[in-house]
Amino acid sequence: MLRIFTAASAIALACSSSAFAADKTLTISVYSFSQDEFQELVYSPFEAICDCKIVVETGNSVERMAKIEANKESPVIDMAVLSTHDALGAARKGLLQPIDVSSLSNHDKLYDIAKDPLGDNMGVGYTFYATSIVYRSDKVTVNSWSDLLSPELAGNVALPDITTNQGPPTLHMLGKAMGNTDTSLAAPIEKVGESADDIVTFYVRSSQLAQLMQQEEIWAAPVGRFAWGRFKDNGFPMAWAEPEEGQTGGMNVMVMTANNGNEELALQFMDFWLSTEIQTALAMNLIDSPANSEVTVSDDIAANLTYGADTVASLDLLTPSTILDMRDSWLEQWNTKVVK
Amino acid sequence: MFENRAIGLALVLPAATFAAALFLLPVGILLSEAFRTDAGWSVWSYVEFFQSPRNQTVFLRTLKLGALVAIVSAFVGYAAAFAIVSLPPTSRGRMFGLVALPLMISPVARTYAWLVILGRTGFVNRFLVDTGLIETPIRILFTETAVFIGLLQLFLPLMVISLVSAMENMPRDAIAAARILGANWFQVFWRVILPLTREGLVIGGTLVFTGAMTAYITPAILGGSKVLMLETLLYQRVTVANDFVAASVIAMILIVMAFSANLLLKQIATARNQR
Numbered sequence: 107m108l109r110i111f112t113a114a115s116a117i118a119l120a121c122s123s124s125a126f127a128a129d130k131t132l133t134i135s136v137y138s139f140s141q142d143e144f145q146e147l148v149y150s151p152f153e154a155i156c157d158c159k160i161v162v163e164t165g166n167s168v169e170r171m172a173k174i175e176a177n178k179e180s181p182v183i184d185m186a187v188l189s190t191h192d193a194l195g196a197a198r199k200g201l202l203q204p205i206d207v208s209s210l211s212n213h214d215k216l217y218d219i220a221k222d223p224l225g226d227n228m229g230v231g232y233t234f235y236a237t238s239i240v241y242r243s244d245k246v247t248v249n250s251w252s253d254l255l256s257p258e259l260a261g262n263v264a265l266p267d268i269t270t271n272q273g274p275p276t277l278h279m280l281g282k283a284m285g286n287t288d289t290s291l292a293a294p295i296e297k298v299g300e301s302a303d304d305i306v307t308f309y310v311r312s313s314q315l316a317q318l319m320q321q322e323e324i325w326a327a328p329v330g331r332f333a334w335g336r337f338k339d340n341g342f343p344m345a346w347a348e349p350e351e352g353q354t355g356g357m358n359v360m361v362m363t364a365n366n367g368n369e370e371l372a373l374q375f376m377d378f379w380l381s382t383e384i385q386t387a388l389a390m391n392l393i394d395s396p397a398n399s400e401v402t403v404s405d406d407i408a409a410n411l412t413y414g415a416d417t418v419a420s421l422d423l424l425t426p427s428t429i430l431d432m433r434d435s436w437l438e439q440w441n442t443k444v445v446k
Numbered sequence: 447m448f449e450n451r452a453i454g455l456a457l458v459l460p461a462a463t464f465a466a467a468l469f470l471l472p473v474g475i476l477l478s479e480a481f482r483t484d485a486g487w488s489v490w491s492y493v494e495f496f497q498s499p500r501n502q503t504v505f506l507r508t509l510k511l512g513a514l515v516a517i518v519s520a521f522v523g524y525a526a527a528f529a530i531v532s533l534p535p536t537s538r539g540r541m542f543g544l545v546a547l548p549l550m551i552s553p554v555a556r557t558y559a560w561l562v563i564l565g566r567t568g569f570v571n572r573f574l575v576d577t578g579l580i581e582t583p584i585r586i587l588f589t590e591t592a593v594f595i596g597l598l599q600l601f602l603p604l605m606v607i608s609l610v611s612a613m614e615n616m617p618r619d620a621i622a623a624a625r626i627l628g629a630n631w632f633q634v635f636w637r638v639i640l641p642l643t644r645e646g647l648v649i650g651g652t653l654v655f656t657g658a659m660t661a662y663i664t665p666a667i668l669g670g671s672k673v674l675m676l677e678t679l680l681y682q683r684v685t686v687a688n689d690f691v692a693a694s695v696i697a698m699i700l701i702v703m704a705f706s707a708n709l710l711l712k713q714i715a716t717a718r719n720q721r
Contacts, residue, residue: 269685
């Protein structure tokens with residue numbers, strides 16, 4: 107027994123000492139989608155040049171934010187990628203520190219709206235997406251956000267749930283189509299509530315939406331451009347609407363956790379991810395639309411992304427502070443008027 | 447069983463400690479959240495929860511669907527269990543295996559299959575249109591009907607298994623004796639089978655009711671946010687609103703409902719027995 111114990115202790119000691127001997131480690135918290143591609147295009151190439159190991163933590167934003175908050179005193183995560191409003195929420199809770207953008211050689215190459223979307227350099231935008239309406243062009247024509255609630259689409263349309271990233275922007279555009287851009291979203295929520303019986307479902311994942319379209323449960327739905335690839339080759343004539351009120355969308359940002367002690371390596375990684383080379387690779391593989399303005403891609407690729415200064419400038423985005431400040435009130439209204 | 451009671455206790459201790467430390471304690475802490483307010487201990491969170499018309503709807507829907515699934519599965523379960531125990535032993539084993547088979551398939555896969563079957567171009571609608579019963583496909587997905595069908599399929603095997611076990615323990619000749627004494631089939635069921643299998647019904651009923659009430663995947667996929675149930679509401683409160691107090695309130699309600707269902711079923715079974 108004693109011999110087994112001694113052997114086990116020796117192995118444990120050997121493992122721990124080898125861990126100490128390992129290179130530097132960078133722990134990142136990211137969305138779980140396309141991680142195989144991220145590993146190949148971003149993480150592995152960076153590991154090769156930094157002589158370090160990247161530890162990847164994935165999950166939905168709530169789980170990841172909760173983890174960052176729970177380890178506030180001794181951060182486990184060094185850098186994270188979040189939506190702008192989640193990042194602003196984390197910043198307000200004191201979980202983040204400003205990013206030293208002067209040490210990011212690629213910062214100047216970013217589109218202006220990606221340079222400091224949260225203020226005080228609390229985050230740097232690394233990708234955008236447009237949100238518009240994907241629809242069956244053989245069944246309907248969509249020229250306005252208000253067409254979502256038209257008689258032609260009654261019983262054949264799905265809308266994003268208020269709790270998703272696409273939900274509030276969609277309601278914002280519905281309000282705009284109604285001539286009401288009040289951030290309380292009261293008018294569009296009321297309107298959706300009146301039409302609730304005509305809406306097949308309020309979806310929570312774009313993957314779910316692709317299946318509903320495939321099964322002909324729905325003919326139209328608002329969706330982020332990043333999901334377009336799931337629809338365009340589904341065997342039906344599909345179109346991406348360019349509504350007269352414009353397109354909305356969102357941006358994701360990189361953030362630095364407060365007091366993580368690994369700032370230098372995290373900055374190096376952020377700079378690498380924002381470089382023209384890596385942003386181009388991600389764009390070419392249709393993973394993320396570039397925030398780096400120097401990225402050039404072919405028309406074919408561009409057609410599947412949210413690409414180019416004009417497109418980026420034309421997006422009608424809700425500000426992160428609006429989303430963060432109004433979220434509870436929107437949810438309450440939604441639960442009263444829509445989910446009865 | 448053990449000559450020395452201490453040995454028995456010592457054997458129970460590791461499992462009991464494990465359950466207490468890693469289950470009872472965390473659950474207790476979580477649930478106490480729902481009684482803690484800034485001003486001290488209070489039931490205000492519960493009052494607030496039930497004041498919302500939406501929450502009332504969700505609570506009643508959960509109760510209704512849970513009870514409906516339990517009742518229908520009891521009816522179907524008795525018929526299936528009776529048929530199974532009437533078979534010769536070899537066939538009985540096979541049938542029992544077939545009933546248990548769905549339990550070995552992930553609920554996610556089973557629920558996704560319903561998404562296809564119940565869809566507008568799915569098997570059910572095609573059959574109804576082809577046979578001329580309806581002219582255009584009807585909407586089944588994202589309705590209470592879809593959630594009911596999904597939950598029934600998910601939990602019916604638990605009821606059948608509980609009832610088969612109970613019926614196998616029934617004296618072989620009880621039914622024949624009742625028949626010889628002139629009872630019709632309804633009387634045989636009501637006065638002989640039901641009292642003798644009440645333990646199975648209580649266990650099956652509790653498992654099905656509790657399972658249906660606390661299921662997440664099926665209502666989330668087949669009902670979506672238009673058919674919220676307590677479990678899907680709980681998820682929404684935690685992941686979106688970060689509202690752990692409401693989530694604790696819901697968890698407590700679910701626990702109380704599960705215990706109440708068990709007590710109620712036991713009560714009904716005992717009352718029947720005493721008559």
